Amino acid sequence: MLKKAVLLVALLSTHHANATSATSNVYFEDARRFAQLFKSTPSLSAEQLQKSYIDKGSTGVEIFTPMRIKNGANMAKKIAEKPEVYKRAIDYCLPELEKHIPTIQQASQLVQQFLDYQDNAHTYFVIGADNSGGTANSKGLALGLEKNCQFITNNDEFADYFSYMVAHELVHVYQSRHGAPAPKKRTLLYQSLREGVPELIAQLTVNKLDKLAKARSKFGLKNEETLKPVFFADMDKHAFGIWMYNSKVDSQPADMGYWIGMRIATAYYQQASDKQKALQELIELSDPVTIAKQSGYFKML
Structure with missing residues (x-):
């Protein structure tokens, strides 16, 4: 089975250079929209965040909102407390991470093919409330860029860090889709x-x-x-x-x-x-x- 994994890497590498955000199942639209809002008005209000970011969000924001973002008021409070965290996420991590879309896409494809599933699982990069690196359900995987950005210290870490994150969390997506119902009380x-x-x-x-x-x-x-x-x-x-x-x-x-x-x-x-x-x-x-x-x-x- 390990040989199978090596073969998958080799096969997917032939498509590596052609992978783009247009053909990928990795989505940055929420993070990009937040970046535009933040750059235009760093002191974003709860109302602005709710109407222009959360309400217009993708499936990724929908996944990330209930236990993490919560609402515009909670997000506005977190941004006001640590604006530097959000500034670094959009000024440094977002543009750097976008260079690695093919690598992140490859990680997603490797997991799907290794498990022999036909259903794609989408990855959404969002901006959250500085309280979670990521979560997943049957709809897909959402990663909080502002939180994950705090664990990145140099450019060389991006590919490895997010390949691991995507591979691990996408398995949770497939667990939600193909796994047995979780027990009410987990051991x-x-x-x-x-x-x-x-x-x-x-x-x-x-x-x-x-x-x-x-x-x-x-x-x-x-x-x-x-x-x-x-x-x-x-x-x-x-x-x-x-x-x-x-x-x-x-x-x-x-x-x-x-x-x-x-x-x-x-x-x-x-x-x-x-x-x-x-x-x-x-x-x-x-x-x-x-x-x-x-x-x-x-x-x-």
Whole structure:
């Protein structure tokens, strides 16, 4: 299956130079519209943002609004608090990122073809309320440029960072479309696989990691035999504790559940005789307990 990923990269590279925003499923229109508004009136009012940005937004803004942008008033407040964040996003990150549309498009195509899905998944770059890097549902993926821009320190990081982000988050789109309904109360095991499967697929396609994912990998490989039994004891709990959606815990990087989930998914994928079927089962995630058992990851405990 790894050979399949390499072949996909080679095939898509032949189309790399011809990819443009006109033929891409990567959309920047919301970010561009915000840039025009901000440059004309840096102190944007709640009403201006609501009428000229949110109400006119694409599917990406629609995805990003409920729990993130919320409304024009909330966005106006965030811009007033940190105008420099928004200025950097539109003056530096937006024009630089637009140079990498073919690379971002390629990441999207790699994920789709690797998973063998016929349905395209669109990526929308939007401007948010400085509280989220991205989210996804069955309609597509929305990335908050002003938030992600804060993690970019130089031009060389753009291609790798956003290839990883798009690959990871697009898997969430396909999980929403093709996965089993999420349980009302999610266990740590379920949620770790929910995040770990996109980590695995990002590595098998674009083979990129962001800084935090690299830190998790380095720490995890060094401390795996210590981490494994602690996670095993917690994995049926309906609380995520030190494992998910948290800040750094002591010397442990944030969100190590992502990494453990990836390790379980990797073990399950590697032991499967039918790799494509295994991928579909990992996306569907209807029985995380069986996946964990059959993976053999906790076999020696």
